[in-house]
Amino acid sequence: MSLAEDLYPSRGDCEPGIYPRIDPVVYASVDTPPPIARELVQRYERDGFLILEKLFSADEVAAFQCELQQLRDDPMLRRRDESITEHDGGALRSIFRVHALSALFGRLVRDPRLLRVAQYLLGDELYVHQSRLNYKPGFRGREFYWHSDFETWHVEDGMPRMRALSISIALTDNGEQNGPLLLIPGSHRHYVACGGATPENHYRKSLRKQEYGVPDDASLAQLAEAGIVATAVPAGSVILFDCNTLHGSNSNITPQPRSNLFFCYNAVSNRLLTPFCERRPRPEFIAARQRIEPLRELQGGLLDEW
Amino acid sequence: MSLAEDLYPSRGDCEPGIYPRIDPVVYASVDTPPPIARELVQRYERDGFLILEKLFSADEVAAFQCELQQLRDDPMLRRRDESITEHDGGALRSIFRVHALSALFGRLVRDPRLLRVAQYLLGDELYVHQSRLNYKPGFRGREFYWHSDFETWHVEDGMPRMRALSISIALTDNGEQNGPLLLIPGSHRHYVACGGATPENHYRKSLRKQEYGVPDDASLAQLAEAGIVATAVPAGSVILFDCNTLHGSNSNITPQPRSNLFFCYNAVSNRLLTPFCERRPRPEFIAARQRIEPLRELQGGLLDEW
Numbered sequence: 001m002s003l004a005e006d007l008y009p010s011r012g013d014c015e016p017g018i019y020p021r022i023d024p025v026v027y028a029s030v031d032t033p034p035p036i037a038r039e040l041v042q043r044y045e046r047d048g049f050l051i052l053e054k055l056f057s058a059d060e061v062a063a064f065q066c067e068l069q070q071l072r073d074d075p076m077l078r079r080r081d082e083s084i085t086e087h088d089g090g091a092l093r094s095i096f097r098v099h100a101l102s103a104l105f106g107r108l109v110r111d112p113r114l115l116r117v118a119q120y121l122l123g124d125e126l127y128v129h130q131s132r133l134n135y136k137p138g139f140r141g142r143e144f145y146w147h148s149d150f151e152t153w154h155v156e157d158g159m160p161r162m163r164a165l166s167i168s169i170a171l172t173d174n175g176e177q178n179g180p181l182l183l184i185p186g187s188h189r190h191y192v193a194c195g196g197a198t199p200e201n202h203y204r205k206s207l208r209k210q211e212y213g214v215p216d217d218a219s220l221a222q223l224a225e226a227g228i229v230a231t232a233v234p235a236g237s238v239i240l241f242d243c244n245t246l247h248g249s250n251s252n253i254t255p256q257p258r259s260n261l262f263f264c265y266n267a268v269s270n271r272l273l274t275p276f277c278e279r280r281p282r283p284e285f286i287a288a289r290q291r292i293e294p295l296r297e298l299q300g301g302l303l304d305e306w
Numbered sequence: 307m308s309l310a311e312d313l314y315p316s317r318g319d320c321e322p323g324i325y326p327r328i329d330p331v332v333y334a335s336v337d338t339p340p341p342i343a344r345e346l347v348q349r350y351e352r353d354g355f356l357i358l359e360k361l362f363s364a365d366e367v368a369a370f371q372c373e374l375q376q377l378r379d380d381p382m383l384r385r386r387d388e389s390i391t392e393h394d395g396g397a398l399r400s401i402f403r404v405h406a407l408s409a410l411f412g413r414l415v416r417d418p419r420l421l422r423v424a425q426y427l428l429g430d431e432l433y434v435h436q437s438r439l440n441y442k443p444g445f446r447g448r449e450f451y452w453h454s455d456f457e458t459w460h461v462e463d464g465m466p467r468m469r470a471l472s473i474s475i476a477l478t479d480n481g482e483q484n485g486p487l488l489l490i491p492g493s494h495r496h497y498v499a500c501g502g503a504t505p506e507n508h509y510r511k512s513l514r515k516q517e518y519g520v521p522d523d524a525s526l527a528q529l530a531e532a533g534i535v536a537t538a539v540p541a542g543s544v545i546l547f548d549c550n551t552l553h554g555s556n557s558n559i560t561p562q563p564r565s566n567l568f569f570c571y572n573a574v575s576n577r578l579l580t581p582f583c584e585r586r587p588r589p590e591f592i593a594a595r596q597r598i599e600p601l602r603e604l605q606g607g608l609l610d611e612w
Contacts, residue, residue, distance in 0.1 A: 139523055143449075143557045176482040177536050179556055217445055221561040228560055230483050250485055251449045251557040254534055255527040 006276045007161070008154050008191055016195040016216045018223070023162040025188060025242055027123030027267070035116040044121065048188030048245035049229075055113055056169070056236040063303055064171050065235075067104045068259055071095055071133065082285050086142060092135050093142075097285040099131040099263065109263050110298040114167055117240065122163055124267035125294035129153070129164055130287060132262040141179055141252030146220055148187075149264065150243040151194060152213045157287035158273040162188075164243040164266040171259040174233050179252035181231045181239060181260070187223045187246035192216075198277045215246065268294055312582045313467070314460050314497050322501040322522045324529070329468040331494060331548055333429030333573070341422040350427065354494030354551035355535075361419055362475070362542040369609055370477050371541075373410045374565055377401055377439065388591050392448060398441050399448075403591040405437040405569065415569050416604040420473055423546065428469055430573035431600035435459070435470055436593060438568040447485055447558030452526055454493075455570065456549040457500060458519045463593035464579040468494075470549040470572040477565040480539050485558035487537045487545060487566070493529045493552035498522075504583045521552065574600055 007022060025045045028034065034041050036052075044050040056064070071077055072092055082096040095101065099109040108114070109128055119126055136142075149166060153159040174180040192215040223246060231239055241247065243264070252258055272289050275281055284290060313328060331351045334340065340347050342358075350356040362370070377383055378398055388402040401407065405415040414420070415434055425432055442448075455472060459465040480486040498521040529552060537545050547553065549570070558564055578595050581587055590596060 139526065143559055145559055177488060177534050177556075182483060182560070217561070220445065224561050228483050248559050250483075250559055253449055253451055253554050253556055254488070255523070255530050 004160055004273050008150070008193075009276070010151050010155050010193040011196055011198055011212065011277060014193045016193055016219070018219050019191045019193055021162060021189050021191055021244065026121055027163065028120045029123065032120065035120050041121070044240065044242075047185040049183050049185070049239060049241035051231060051233060052238040052240070053233060054236045055238045058236070060302060061171070061236040063104060064108075064169070064261070067102055068133065068135075068171055071098070071102060072135065077101065081283065086140065091137050091140065094135070095133040097131055098133040098261070099128055105131070105133070105261065107298055107302055108169075108261070110295050111302050112297050114238070114263065115295055115297055118165060118167065118265045121165060121240075122265065122267045124163070124269050126265040127268055127292040127294055128263060128288060129159070129266035130262070130264040134260045134262065136179055136249070136252050136258040136260070138178070138255040138257045139253060141258060143179065143251045144249045146215055146246050146248040147213055148192060148215075148244045148246055151192065153243065153287065155213065155277050156198060156275055156279065156282055158275040158281065159266065159270060160273055161270050162242070162244050163270040164264060166241050166243065167263045167265070168239040168241070169261040170233050170235050170237045170239075171261060172257055173235050174231060174258055174260075175256065176230055176232045178254045178256045178258045179249045180233075180258065182248050182250070183229045183231065183241060184224050184246040185229055186226055188242040188244040190223060191244065192219045192223070192246070198279055200279055220246070268292065310466055310579050314456075314499075315582070316457050316461050316499040317502055317504055317518065317583060320499045322499055322525070324525050325497045325499055327468060327495050327497055327550065332427050333469065334426045335429065338426065341426050347427070350546065350548075353491040355489050355491070355545060355547035357537060357539060358544040358546070359539060360542045361544045364542070366608060367477070367542040369410060370475070370567070373408055374439065374441075374477055377404070377408060378441065383407065387589065392446065397443050397446065400441070401439040403437055404439040404567070405434055411437070411439070411567065413604055413608055414475075414567070416601050417608050418603050420544070420569065421601055421603055424471060424473065424571045427471060427546075428571065428573045430469070430575050432571040433574055433598040433600055434569060434594060435465070435572035436568070436570040440566045440568065442485055442555070442558050442564040442566070444484070444561040444563045445559060447564060449485065449557045450555045452521055452552050452554040453519055454498060454521070454550045454552055457498065459549065459593065461519065461583050462504060462581055462585065462588055464581040464587065465572065465576060466579055467576050468548070468550050469576040470570060472547050472549065473569045473571070474545040474547070475567040476539050476541050476543045476545075477567060478563055479541050480537060480564055480566075481562065482536055482538045484560045484562045484564045485555045486539075486564065488554050488556070489535045489537060489547060490530050490552040491535055492532055494548040494550040496529060497550065498525045498529070498552070504585055506585055526552070574598065
């Protein structure tokens with residue numbers, strides 16, 4: 001159990017339900033000029049997410065898709081712990097720490113179009129808390145149940161405060177029919193404490209199927225009253241969302257895969273402590289504890305030397 | 307094994323793949339005046355389905371929803387074979403033969419707004435081959451994988467020809483986010499023979515999770531090339547679809563349930579034979595074999611005496 005005060009208790013003895021967020025959403029000082037329109041910053045603060053359509057060019061998307069195929073077909077990579085397969089079959093579901101395993105995605109995580117926005121919103125130097133390539137294959141893509149990333153990162157990883165965000169980059173077109181990311185606008189301003197304990201080595205299972213850190217039905221229904229946004233976006237688009245925004249996705253039975261790249265940036269000042277549960281920390285490839293060097297902006301074009 | 311010639315072989319020794327349909331889609335004789343606009347009939351013939359938005363009034367929908375609640379809360383009903391619960395929990399998924407178990411839905415199945423259209427399209431007297439109330443509960447509504455109803459009705463029930471159709475009545479709003487019915491337009495003009503045998507008592511499992519009679523990936527991808535239609539419709543709307551139109555639905559993690567009533571009408575001339583597989587017929591409540599009295603149009607208003 002962490003020696004730090006637990007500002008966001010969840011699971012164990014805590015009472016499930018909705019509690020207030022005590023951290024800011026946007027950390028930039030007022031005199032810092034934003035790298036995107038101020039209206040977009042305000043939207044992010046209000047909704048807990050922001051969609052930037054087609055931030056990446058068709059050429060860049062083509063390079064990402066080529067890299068995605070190469071990673072999928074790499075037999076050595078398939079044997080690594082970072083590769084997570086589907087619950088009921090061998091299909092590849094995710095590759096973790098993909099910014100370290102792929103040179104291209106290692107450049108992309110430092111691309112100023114992403115990094116400057118994330119640094120502005122979090123008002124600090126940043127490192128990669130987690131990165132992930134999600135294949136949501138056609139025909140048999142499984143659902144991700146509703147969750148706040150922060151709840152898990154806090155309880156299981158020891159992230160003390162809400163000062164992190166995720167960037168999802170659509171590598172394929174995300175239509176309304178192939179299980180797009182669903183978000184609950186405004187949910188980031190509340191903290192949903194979840195019931196249930198945390199079993200040892202829970203992460204092995206939870207990466208396939210969410211069973212702990214799951215908000216209760218009443219809290220979900222209350223927060224979703226204002227609506228749910230299905231993020232149907234073309235390939236190359238970016239969805240930024242706060243670490244505490246409730247999100248999930250339905251299954252995908254269509255033939256169209258829905259692949260996304262996730263980069264989770266955390267403020268250097270918000271580095272991990274001992275987990276806020278009686279369990280050993282999750283592995284480094286899921287939650288960076290040692291590798292927390294501040295990211296330096298990429299110099300030159302993303303596809304230079306490519 | 308049926309003594310009749312098997313015009314649509316599937317499973318067992320057959321080669322999976324796409325074969326031509328040898329039956330008409332619209333059976334009405336040319337001089338019969340259609341009960342709906344001729345353009346709608348043509349659309350049904352071309353796409354294999356037709357959406358009639360808000361065919362039922364708000365009062366009628368309210369009565370349907372009230373009936374849906376009453377049936378769900380009926381402990382006697384819950385113990386009947388007709389009640390199917392979710393794979394991984396006790397939540398009610400479907401009630402079969404609901405037109406016989408509910409007086410209101412027994413009137414509805416004979417409502418001229420439905421029956422006249424179905425009779426016109428199938429060009430015969432009709433009986434109820436199957437009826438079903440589907441609760442797709444919020445939060446944990448599971449997916450239905452792609453299938454042609456006819457493939458199963460033919461192989462497992464012994465329905466000889468494609469001369470049947472389904473009517474789905476939306477009892478709740480079907481949004482793009484809560485796992486609406488997905489249809490592949492034009493797929494009804496082909497017959498997808500499926501691989502795999504049919505295990506004994508397969509229906510008990512298949513009503514929860516589709517495992518046999520599943521089209522192969524290549525056939526699905528080919529037929530879905532022209533697109534997939536997600537039928538987001540308000541409560542009270544009706545979707546008519548041919549018995550051979552490929553359809554399915556993704557899971558539903560949103561708090562909004564998505565309930566539908568299905569009536570499957572079959573032509574009296576197309577009544578069931580011995581199944582086209584080496585198995586005993588499925589039970590009467592899933593596939594009517596004895597109860598095949600032609601439906602008589604309801605006299606008076608649907609909610610009269612209600």
